[in-house]
Amino acid sequence: MMKGKQTFGWSSEGKEAFEGIKKAIARTPILACPDFSKDFIIYCYATENTLAAVLTQKDSNDHELPIAFMSYILKNHELKYTMMEKHAFVVVKVVKQFHFYILNSHSTVLVPDTTIKSILTHSIDEWYADITHFLTYGECPSHLTTKEKRAIKLRSAQYVLWENALFKCGMDGRFLKCVDKEQQKKLLSAFHDQACGGHYSSTVTTHKILRVGYYWPTLFKDASKWIDKCEACQTFVGRPKLAALPLKPVVIEEPFQQWGLDFIGTLNPSSSVGHTHVLTATDYFTKWVEAIPVKSTTSEVVCNFIKENILVRFGVPNKIVTDNASNFSSAEIMDFCYGYGISLAHSSNYYPQGNGQAKSTNKNLVAIVRKLVNESQRNWHKKLYDALWADRITPKRAIGMSPFQVVYGVEAQLPVIVELPALYLMKAIEDTSFNDSLDKRIMYLHKLNEDRLQVADRISAHQQKVKYLFDKKAKSRDFKVGDIVLLWDKRHEPQGSHGKFDSLWLGPFKIRHFAGENSFYLDYMDGSSLPLPYSGQYLKLFKS
CATH class of the missing domain: 2.30.30 (SH3 type barrels.)
Known part of the structure; x- marks a missing residue:
């Protein structure tokens, strides 16, 4: 405006605005001295990463004056708090920071109304708040009816408070950590959608969440709704088929004694590094799966796989079952198996469905991988190991537990469990005694032997049930206009x-x-x- 021949107009409104700016600058807030005979007012606020608060007091003209300020950047584990916990945490920090002012004086803590509404309507379920209130104060919230209070008292007998967290006693005696809605979605996503989830059914997903120590009353219903709306599950699940022939169960009584081998492929597209097939092996007893991506399907590849992934890890099996493909029936394979005393059976001669375990594994791995690959689909060789991870930690209906537990005697520790530790993990971290850890491990080994004895019975019972269901004819579905x-x-x-x-x-x-x-x-x-x-x-x- 000051260049050239431009004119500058100075009106009365401009002068008035300029005077207002000068007065505003001159009135920069200055910390006032506290008057301990008057009440203090504390304003608190929390965000995803920071906490803030200001201590104020009203003067004789009823104007609020700042007394002190507080700010805090959340660190490490504090960043994992829910928003409800962060708003509670800021109050704790305020009490510590301003205790010289508010000690022996009356103070009012204020937080934004939207925060209170969010906490009451979204962060904590009503059942959680009512039970926690009863366990903390020994009485039900006053707003409940007599019938509701009676129900809360009965339900609370199954719950305990430990280190500010609510736990429910499960049917097997284990304590399950109760979680809020935000954590519920995180668990459902972790155990269904993410790398170790595998996009299994609602029953399996629910079972996995319960087994690692988490609970909420609507878990089964929420898992079913979550999976019903999963687009990947709806578009990639296979079409129901009729049973072509009755099933003939194979009796196995010990782990790692019989393996089923098969190839998946030729895969289209091939992997980004040239893999065209996946070679899989499944133990008939534990349901443990080994698999590798391969670029060729020669007998040499099969022999190396058997030695590196079965013999050196699990010992020499009694029998290996394959189909009648040339790479499984060549002289090289037969000589290899004969040298280790392994009986080689081909499904075409042994039994038409004799290698059904391997076929089932292939179908399961493909179903998981196709939900994990990127748009080009050429990273499937990397996602194969995520699929193996998910499969090994997932409880199998036939054996009543996960393959990982049958093999090692304990459940696998997962990333989400470290982030949201369940009760058993909290106790394990506290227990640093070597002797106690050794005794616990010996106990696990004894229990593992008992579990494996039960697995044989469970497999037999499950096989009979699957046979009955599999041999039934498929039922038609009913649709209506507008579906x-x-x-x-x-x-x-x-x-x-x-x-x-x-x-x-x-x-x-x-x-x-x-x-x-x-x-x-x-x-x-x-x-x-x-x-x-x-x-x-x-x-x-x-x-x-």
Whole structure:
């Protein structure tokens, strides 16, 4: 404005604004001296990374004057606190910081209304707050009815407070840590969506959460809803099939005595470093899986795999079951097995479903990997180890526990357990005695022997149950106009040539109208139509 011939206008409004700015600058807040005969007011605030507070007091003109300020940057484990815990933590820090002022005087602590509403409506479930209140004060909250108070007293008998956390006594006597809504979502994501989750069913996901020591009353329902809305699970799950032949269970009574070997592939696309197949081995007793990505399927590769991944880790088995492919039935393989005293059985001669354990493993690993790969799908060789991790720590219905526990006698320690430690881990950290640790390990080994004796019985019972269910005929589904559905991608049929990790379902689509009994016309979600009708056999409901 001061260059050239530009003019500068100075109006009365400008002069008034300028005088106002000078007065505002002159009134910069100055810390006032405290008057201990008057009340103090404390304003608290917490964010994801910091805490802040200001101590004020009103003067004779009822104007608030600042007395002291406090700020604090959260560190290490403090950053993992929930927002509710951070708002409680700032009050603790305030009491320590301002105790010289507020000691023997009346003080009022204020936090933003939105924070209070968030804590009351989102951070803590009502059941958690009521039970904690009863266990802390010995009485129920006053707002509850007589019937609700009676219910709280009965439920509280199953809970204990320990180190400011609520625990529930489980059916097996273990104490399960109760978690709030924010932590519930974190656990469901960790045990279903993330690397060690594996996108298993709601029953398996719930079982995994309970086994590592966490609980909330709606766990089963929440897990079911979470997985029902999982897009990866809906679009990648396989189509139900009829049982072609009755099952014939294979009786195994000891671990690592019989392994099933098989190849997955040829995989399309190949990995970024040229792998085209996955070679897998599954122990029939423990359900432990070994797998490696390979670039060729020669007999030499198979022999090296057996030696490096089975013999040197688990000992020499009695039997290895494979299909009748040339790389499993060559003279080199037979000589190798004969040299170690291993009986080599081929499913085509041994029994048509005799290598079903390996086929089941292959199907399971592919189902996990296809949900973990990136858009190019060429990083599947890296995600294979995440799939193995998830499979080994997941309880198997046939044996009643995870393969990891059957092999090692203890549950695997996972990243989420370190971040949100359950009760057993807290106690383990406290116990630093070598003798106590040694005694505990010996006890685990004795218990492991008992567990393995029970596993044989569980496998037999499970096999009979699976046989009964598998041999039944599949049931048709009922759909109605307006339903949102997915359509089975026929390119995944045996004669198809689709990518191994591609989505198994197309859609979603909307059912426009019936074309006949169990046959429907479909529309895309944008309103355009598919020209031909589709059988309900190839449809399933889509949940969102």
